[in-house]
Amino acid sequence: MAKTKTDSLQGSLDLLVLKILSRRPRLHGYAIMAAIADLSEEELRAEEGSLYPALYRMEEAGWIRAEWIKKENGRRARIYELTTAGKKQLGAEESRWQAISTAINRVLREA
């Protein structure tokens, strides 16, 4: 397990959450966190302390919507899915990311 402390998620957490929810709708918080770790092959880790405020913020912004479901053990879980606005936002964030990383790569190459 890579123990890299990744504050580098700052700024890109929204993008990751939106992307994951677009591929796999209806995930709860833990599953989103697990998916980030999983897909990045344990390189990236979202802290609980950043994830939940981010989820509430995006819910407030109308990009995702939440709903309570019953789990098999009778407890409730809060699951999230993308809204139409969220899909648009995802597109915007993706192209922003692409632009930035291309630019950074260019700097790294040319310098």
Place this chain on the structure above:
Amino acid sequence: MSLWSRIGNVFRGDKVNREIAEELESHVEEAIAAGRDPQEARRALGSVMRQRETSHAIRVAGWLEGFLQDTAYGVRSMLRSKALTAVALLSLALGIGANTAIFSLLDAVLLRMLPVKEPQRLMLLGKGEDNGISDSYAGDTDLYSYPFYREFQKQNSVFADTAAIVSMLNDIHGFIGNDNASVPMNVQMISGTYFSTLGVEAQIGRVLTDADDNSEGDHPVAVVSNAWWKRALGKDPAVLGRTLKIGDTIFTIVGVAPAEFFGTAVGQAPDVWVPTAMMKSIPPHWEGYKDNFAESLYIIGRLKPGVTQEEATANVNVLFKQIRRGFTDRKPTQRDLTILNNAHVPLTPMATGVSRLRQQFSEPLKLLMGIVALVLLIACTNIANLLLARATARARELAVRQALGAQRGRIVRQLLTESLILSLTGGALGIAFAMGASRLLLRMVSSGPEVTPLNVGLNTTVLLFTFGITVATALLFGTIPAFRATRVELVETLKEGRGMVKGGTKNLLARAMVVLQVALSLVLVVGASLFLRSLINLTNVDTGFNRENVLRLNIDPSSVGYKGDEPRLTSLYQEIEARVSALPGVHAASFSAFVFHEGSWNGSVSVPGMPVNYDVDVRHNVIGNGFFATMQIQLVSGRAFGPQDTATSQKVAIISERMAKTLFPPGSPVGKVYNMGGADRLVVGIAKDVRSADLDEQDDAVDYVPYTQREDYESDFSVRYSGDFHGVADAVQKTIHSVDRSLPITDVTTLDEVVARSVTNQRVVAQLSIFFGGLAVFLSCIGIYGLMSYIVSQRTNEIGIRMALGAAQSNVRWLVMREIAVMVFFGIAIGVPVTLAGGRLVTHMLFGLQDKDPVSIAVAVGVLLLVGLVAGYFPARRASKVDPMVALRYE
């Protein structure tokens, strides 16, 4: 998440927190299920729990929650300083309440639209300032004859509808059905088109129509007001077809007007509307329906769509001259024609109705509105100062909160919320106060025995007004302290604590506000003194008659069958005068047409050998033989009327000194003959001048004729008595009823009271300006006291050092008093010029003194110096009692 759900979440605060906890709990569960160490998983969540504030803030509408918290906190902190809160609330309630009360009256008298269809399209011919009956050829552009109205209705091309209204309300007595007892009723005569022009429909039955008014004497129908239907007819649902006996005529009720409709004159409330065609049947039986020159009507019209006021005015003026010239039954003099050619009829918008009340009250009301606005301003500065002091005292608390991360905006908001709570509570109390006060005010300004029928209740306009001033108040006195309090140098304040005060520049704003208060109070005190002195001057006016110990009342013979031209009326008067004069305690008694402050009958007279002076309108009075004895008006020469003056003897008159001086050639007029109202009269006596209409008017030229020689309704009865008023009043009324049981008697009072009523306006203005001047002074007193107490407590440390270094108690007292003296002097220095400048606005409302009245200014300056002394005494004493040791350890 929508705004609503966030607002909702404010009130579900706990539930939101529980949901967040539940979600995190489920997270931990998943983590453990995925094989993480339970303890480690929970530790990881610790950071989330720390973020709960953030999570919470996102899920609820923060500002609203903040507002509720601020409210709760504000209420708590206000309850802690009860005295301050009580004073603040009291001054706010009085300030806002007084403003609301005066505004309610102002709204009712001046602003409110008539409850009719499209009132802004209604126009009145003339200005609506005159009322009564005129017989001038063209001199009066306010009053019109019925034939003129009919011609105008036919010929005009600018009004869709026109209507005529008799300019006087007939205040008479009539009988409901076959009742034996008469009831008072205000009868308004109107043209048949009245209701349709206004667009008013009946609530029950029908309104009057043009057909009810098209032939004289043929349409005994009446519409009653909603209020009278309830009051006099017991809200009878079967009211249609019931009858009223008015004079000798039986009227049938055909409709009830809607509740909100009170006619077209603000401050009058007709009980019964009848068509002008019935004029002769309604006491006192005027004959004007067919007379081209009996001008007693107002004419109103509803503008046709698209017609402007200017176009209408042009058309009206063309018709005015054309119709008058068409009346050929009276040959105009050269003078009449000149007047007609120069006459101009202005149109007055009728949206708010006509009202003599308005002429009388608009100025005092606006003045009072100004006064209470100043009082409110003083109350506001006071509260601003109190809050400022409190905020400064809390500077450390606020600095700590800011240091701990509270946003500045959040603190400003909290302070503003506190002042908003204060002013809203004050506003609510103010409304409660205003509801009582506006009714009291209405009773105070009602000059008659009955309260003027005006609706001064709360309405939307008034409520909006009150809400507006309440919020303005909050902003006015809340903003400055709030911004001041947050503009602190954090480090400085935290270090400084409440230590040293740097010189006198601190509290500059607070001092400036006290100076403002003193200046405003000075203005109000000078005003109060001016109005009081003016009122005293008025009541000390020599009226020419003795107003003490005179009982007066009215009888209404016209309503119970006496005709104006019958000798039987004269016998009735003589019989009553004789019997009442014989009563124990009665010295003299007399009927007369007028006594004081009533209508008038006036006109020009012609004296042989002198040109007719049209500028002097002689007031005629018709009196009994005992009139001069009753009123104790001195005869300068000649004789009073006596039994020798009868209907058949030589027609005689007594004239006033002024009339003798202005209209008669030099030498004694006694024994000379002049022409008055078409009859030659021999002057038999000259009486001292009297005031007849108002205390503040010049003495008019007056002549008196005996009622034996001019039969008409002389309804005023005056009795000079000694002893107990009530005993005499009872005996006099019994005696009148022993002559004729059916005679209605109204308005039993004293002459003194009648004179007092005539200056109701001035008295109300004086009373209220004294009250509000006193209130302003009291508020300023509190303001000075509050500021100085605060400054003293702030400077305890400094004072302690001074005393430790040997300053005497008197020195310390002077230290405090000096500050007050400076503020008061500045206030006076600003207030005096402001007063002198503002005085010009009220100078025409004063009687017997100038607006630059040195006495009033001296009084006001004295009062404010005294106030400074009183308000400063306690803080100064406290300062001088400071124990140096305690003060130095004060930190």
